[in-house]
Every structure is written in structure tokens, then in C-alpha cells.
Amino acid sequence: MKKLLLSAAVLAMSTSFAFADTVRMGTEGAYPPYNFINDAGEVDGFERELGDELCKRAELTCEWVTNEWDSIIPNLVSGNYDTIIAGMSVTDERDEVIDFTQDYIPPSPSAIAALSDGINLGSAVIAAQTGTIQAAYIAESGATLVEFATPDETIAAVKNGEADAVLADKDFLAPIVAESNGELVFTGPDVSIGGGVGMGLRESDGELRAKFNTAISSMKADGTLNTMLKKWFGDEIATYE
Known part of the structure; x- marks a missing residue:
């Protein structure tokens, strides 16, 4: 999925996520079918449906926020929202600045x-x-x-x-x-770069990360995540065993 090159100028904040009922979910809103803005002007797509279900299972309320791709990590770090759920592949480079949940989309080309x-x-x-x-x-x-x-x-x-x-x-x-x-x-062969897609969180927000990891695991275990992947990406999408 989409892979952001991090700027060396991006610095992690030490401010911890103060647990509340509402979690601000940051996404791009311009990368269908992962995420997009529908005719009603609302965030839609696979990640909207997934995020709402994860928040439900984690007993949290989602509040959706859109942000341009090239500044999506800096604005997470600075506290403008609490997660990134935007087709972002987990990479070592990003992991130096933010933390990730387990993947919710397997690696794909x-x-x-x-x-x-x-x-x-x-x-x-x-x-x-x-x-x-x-x-x-x-x-x-x-x-x-x-x-x-x-x-x-x-x-x-x-x-x-x-x-x-x-x-x-x-x-x-x-x-x-x-x-x-x-x-x-x-044209040409597929190109394999990057890993699976996960949610990005501030490094200080370990408790929130754990809640979403538990919710993702439950969706993998009961088959809900595979069903959702096929709904949005078709039967050829890689799924979880």
C-alpha cells in the first residue's frame, strides 16, 4: 500500500494520549477503495468501515479527520488526531518516528x-x-x-x-x-515494496495501540476482516488464514 518517505525533521512528541471515549481517526480521504470522500461529504471506504468496527470492539467512539498525505505523520505526532488509518504500510523508517498496530491488510504488490x-x-x-x-x-x-x-x-x-x-x-x-x-x-511485472498496512499511533500511546491490536485480532479470528477485505477489494485480495 502507500509508502510515505519520512522527513528527518519530523520529531516525536512525548505527550501521551489521554484516554477518552472519542478517538480522532486520521485518514487521507483520497485513495479509494481504502478511503475517500463520498457524495455526502463524509469519509467512506474500506478503512472507514474497518475503523468504525475497530472502535466499536474497543469500546471507543471514532471521530474522522482528513489530512493531506505528505503531512499525515507530522500532524499525528503534533496531536491533531490520534491514529493514522490511511493505507499506510509498516516500514522500519516510519517505525523510528511512530508506532504501528499489527497489519490489517497483508502485504500486497x-x-x-x-x-x-x-x-x-x-x-x-x-x-x-x-x-x-x-x-x-x-x-x-x-x-x-x-x-x-x-x-x-x-x-x-x-x-x-x-x-x-x-x-x-x-x-x-x-x-x-x-x-x-x-x-x-x-505493463511489466508487479513490484513488491513495503509490508502490510497497519494503523499508525504516537509512540507514547501504547495503551491505545494495545486496544486496537486486540480489536484487529478479534476481526481476524472471527473472519470479519477477511469478509470486509473481499467486499472492498474483491476476491483476489490477500486474506488472513
Whole structure:
């Protein structure tokens, strides 16, 4: 899933989460089907349904907050919300700044989409969302990277000729490719970068992390999480045994 490159300037706060009935759930609201804003102007998607169920099981009340991706970790650390639930893969780099719950989506691949197959990826111009490990992967590959603030802009860049292809989570790209009526196709092999997706929390909020870990474990054990994954991502999504 989406992978944020951390700025060295981000510092962890020592302020602990003061337990209350309401937990502010931070998400991007721009990465369907993980999270998006629906026609009623509300946070929707897999992570909205998941977060509400986790809060129910943890006997907490969710309050949803949206934040742009490139500042989502700094604003967690500074106390603007209490969790990140936004398609964020667990990485060693992030774990130096914040803590994570266990994963609620197993590791899954990124993929490359373009207007036609057979692109020479070594010399191509490839779009990715700013501040993601997909962007870092492209930069290190020798291809030319063009970065955009939102995932929708990366798709538009391919369609209007600014980029030859886009690299993003395959779960994000799959419905876009399927609904393009052949305009977009997958090209090249899938790309494995990053781990599973988990909730991000401040390092000082161990009690809250434990509550969500217990809730995630219960959803894995009773099959609810697998059902929810298939509902939002289809039967091809990796699930838990």
C-alpha cells in the first residue's frame, strides 16, 4: 500500500494520549477503495468501515479527520488526531518516528499502468504520488520520476501524456484500469515494496495501540476482516488464514 518517505525533521512528541471515549481517526480521504470522500461529504471506504468496527470492539467512539498525505505523520505526532488509518504500510523508517498496530491488510504488490504494454521502464517517465516509497523506487531504478500531490493527478498525467506510466498500489490501480475500457493497461511485472498496512499511533500511546491490536485480532479470528477485505477489494485480495 502507500509508502510515505519520512522527513528527518519530523520529531516525536512525548505527550501521551489521554484516554477518552472519542478517538480522532486520521485518514487521507483520497485513495479509494481504502478511503475517500463520498457524495455526502463524509469519509467512506474500506478503512472507514474497518475503523468504525475497530472502535466499536474497543469500546471507543471514532471521530474522522482528513489530512493531506505528505503531512499525515507530522500532524499525528503534533496531536491533531490520534491514529493514522490511511493505507499506510509498516516500514522500519516510519517505525523510528511512530508506532504501528499489527497489519490489517497483508502485504500486497504495487503495479505499473500505462496507455500501452511494452514500455521500456528503464527509460520511461513514470508518475508517482509525492512522498511515497513508490516514488523512491522509481528514482532508484534509473527511470525518470515525475511526482504529483494526489493519486488522481498521477493517473491524469499518464492520460494527458505528461508521463508514460504510473506506479502505485495495485489495489488502487485495478479498478481504474478495469473501468478505463482499455485506455489503461498493466505493463511489466508487479513490484513488491513495503509490508502490510497497519494503523499508525504516537509512540507514547501504547495503551491505545494495545486496544486496537486486540480489536484487529478479534476481526481476524472471527473472519470479519477477511469478509470486509473481499467486499472492498474483491476476491483476489490477500486474506488472513
